Amino acid sequence: MADPMKIRAQMKGEIADIRVLMSHPMDTGQVKDAKTGQIIPAHFIQQVNVSVGGKVVVEGQIGAAVSRNPVFGFKVKGAKAGDKVVVSWTDNKGDKRSDETVIA
Amino acid sequence: MDIRKALPTALACALLGLAVSAQADEPGSQAMAMIKADFKPHGMAGLDRLVEDGVQAVCNRSDNKPPQAIAQRLQQDQLADIKYPADGKLLGDWRAGEKIAQSGNGFTWTDKPGVPAGGNCYNCHQIAPQELSFGSIGPSLYHYGKNFGNKPEVQKYVYDKIYNAKATVLCSTMPRFGHVGALNEQQIKDLVALLLDPASPVNK
Amino acid sequence: MKRILLLCAAGAAVAAFPAVAKDAATAEFEKFRDVLEADNPAELFEMKGEELWKTKRGPNNASLEKCDLGLGPGVVKGAYVQMPRYFADVGKVMDAERRIVYCMVSLQGFKAEDIARQPFSSQTHTPDQTAIVTYVAGQSRNMKFAVPMNRPEMRETYEIGKEIAAFRAGPYDFACNSCHGEDGKRIRMQELSNISTHEGASKSVQGWPGYRMTGGVMLTLQWRMTDCFRQQRFPEPKYLSDTITALITYMSANAQGSLYKGPGIKR
Numbered sequence: 001m002a003d004p005m006k007i008r009a010q011m012k013g014e015i016a017d018i019r020v021l022m023s024h025p026m027d028t029g030q031v032k033d034a035k036t037g038q039i040i041p042a043h044f045i046q047q048v049n050v051s052v053g054g055k056v057v058v059e060g061q062i063g064a065a066v067s068r069n070p071v072f073g074f075k076v077k078g079a080k081a082g083d084k085v086v087v088s089w090t091d092n093k094g095d096k097r098s099d100e101t102v103i104a
Numbered sequence: 105m106d107i108r109k110a111l112p113t114a115l116a117c118a119l120l121g122l123a124v125s126a127q128a129d130e131p132g133s134q135a136m137a138m139i140k141a142d143f144k145p146h147g148m149a150g151l152d153r154l155v156e157d158g159v160q161a162v163c164n165r166s167d168n169k170p171p172q173a174i175a176q177r178l179q180q181d182q183l184a185d186i187k188y189p190a191d192g193k194l195l196g197d198w199r200a201g202e203k204i205a206q207s208g209n210g211f212t213w214t215d216k217p218g219v220p221a222g223g224n225c226y227n228c229h230q231i232a233p234q235e236l237s238f239g240s241i242g243p244s245l246y247h248y249g250k251n252f253g254n255k256p257e258v259q260k261y262v263y264d265k266i267y268n269a270k271a272t273v274l275c276s277t278m279p280r281f282g283h284v285g286a287l288n289e290q291q292i293k294d295l296v297a298l299l300l301d302p303a304s305p306v307n308k
Numbered sequence: 309m310k311r312i313l314l315l316c317a318a319g320a321a322v323a324a325f326p327a328v329a330k331d332a333a334t335a336e337f338e339k340f341r342d343v344l345e346a347d348n349p350a351e352l353f354e355m356k357g358e359e360l361w362k363t364k365r366g367p368n369n370a371s372l373e374k375c376d377l378g379l380g381p382g383v384v385k386g387a388y389v390q391m392p393r394y395f396a397d398v399g400k401v402m403d404a405e406r407r408i409v410y411c412m413v414s415l416q417g418f419k420a421e422d423i424a425r426q427p428f429s430s431q432t433h434t435p436d437q438t439a440i441v442t443y444v445a446g447q448s449r450n451m452k453f454a455v456p457m458n459r460p461e462m463r464e465t466y467e468i469g470k471e472i473a474a475f476r477a478g479p480y481d482f483a484c485n486s487c488h489g490e491d492g493k494r495i496r497m498q499e500l501s502n503i504s505t506h507e508g509a510s511k512s513v514q515g516w517p518g519y520r521m522t523g524g525v526m527l528t529l530q531w532r533m534t535d536c537f538r539q540q541r542f543p544e545p546k547y548l549s550d551t552i553t554a555l556i557t558y559m560s561a562n563a564q565g566s567l568y569k570g571p572g573i574k575r
């Protein structure tokens with residue numbers, strides 16, 4: 001079970017500023033474990049979706065080049081305080097995680 | 105590794121005890137007992153490393169300010185321990201010296217035994233002007249040969265300093281690279297050349 | 309120390325050009341850190357740690373909510389900046405990580421040997437106590453260091469820490485103070501704090517636990533101290549030893565009164 005994300009969402013003027021911290025190893029599959037010498041198998045987020053107020057605003061595909069425990073920021077027009085923000089991801093092993101917050 | 109060549113600790117402490125007898129209740133004894141209990145060997149770093157040699161004991165108990173008479177006597181012992189090349193030549197290859205000066209390898213518990221140690225020189229000193237990432241714990245050595253020349257006595261001074269910095273300043277912060285076997289004779293010669301060879305970038 | 313440097317300087321050339329005050333890489337990283345501080349991945353570990361603190365776990369199926377970090381059972385707010393402290397229940401001075409592990413052992417029934425086997429984060433593993441320390445530290449964000457030095461045990465531990473910081477040994481004759489005993493020194497481009505001063509000690513305890521960008525791992529002050537001994541060419545300190553607690557006490561007391569900004573982010 002993946003660890004929760006940390007999501008912050010607040011209105012800055014007309015624009016909703018959404019920032020997401022994800023807990024994920026983002027292993028590239030090209031690094032050896034320093035202790036065992038074994039390759040650490042690839043394990044990374046492939047798909048990131050964000051919806052605001054029930055409307056999908058981001059459908060993103062990312063890869064192994066993104067750092068461990070990645071941080072994402074989105075600016076969304078047309079949202080308002082009180083809208084529900086749902087962020088979800090799926091990784092290459094099929095693990096999923098979805099968390100939500102409300103725009104402040 | 106032989107770091108026990110210096111005056112035995114007990115004797116050194118006795119010497120110091122005579123000189124600074126005011127400190128009868130030896131400071132640091134609780135700290136020493138704690139250290140003794142709290143470490144474990146790891147890789148090449150064994151518990152023997154926690155046993156002070158004479159120089160360390162004197163510096164530890166005098167806050168690195170030993171009485172002059174003791175300092176002189178111990179410095180002489182350190183000086184007498186320095187081994188020189190059989191052919192008497194102290195200038196090696198400055199290019200090899202630059203590589204040694206760059207390397208900070210050696211002696212930690214994650215270092216592999218058998219891999220030659222580096223000189224760690226740039227960690228603390230400015231040396232060749234091309235290297236901008238240099239430390240400041242020791243003085244700048246840029247233009248060393250240009251300022252002091254490379255006569256035999258200067259070569260010997262530099263060789264001695266790298267081999268055993270405690271032979272000139274007993275409680276110097278600088279390690280005793282030759283004395284503890286971190287750097288071999290050829291490596292020290294190469295470092296002497298880095299500082300003194302007129303062709304070295306240090307002296308351009 | 310001054311005298312030694314003067315003697316060294318007498319035999320050496322004068323710098324032909326001034327040392328770079330602050331290298332470009334450090335300046336760039338500081339900008340980067342400013343941007344990232346709002347989104348420090350350390351917060352993920354705070355969340356994880358909070359969950360671990362509140363969840364019933366271990367052979368005793370207990371949470372840590374009865375753990376006394378010095379302010380009473382379960383009180384986390386402000387506890388980090390008031391440790392190390394003397395804990396009468398064990399008759400020992402303990403720093404935050406040590407106390408937390410003590411609670412994991414005494415309340416939850418985990419085995420100290422198991423915890424000590426892999427005490428610090430690696431690329432593939434973050435120990436539970438690292439996350440818990442990060443949570444506890446986060447609960448002292450923007451509070452001032454207020455280590456309870458009124459206890460005689462604390463003052464004694466402080467003095468021992470001060471002595472350990474000065475103890476030179478090993479193949480390179482290094483003590484903590486060889487690098488951290490003077491103002492304004494660097495190793496390569498890394499600026500070194502002088503732990504004997506208020507300002508230097510504050511810099512040293514600030515930012516721990518810290519998220520290290522290189523490798524993306526969460527590391528504690530205990531880890532930092534252990535790695536210093538590695539670089540000092542000493543053998544390895546046992547996990548949660550009196551020696552490390554004494555050094556942390558020395559530094560934290562010297563940092564007394566400075567504002568703790570919470571878990572940090574490191575290069």
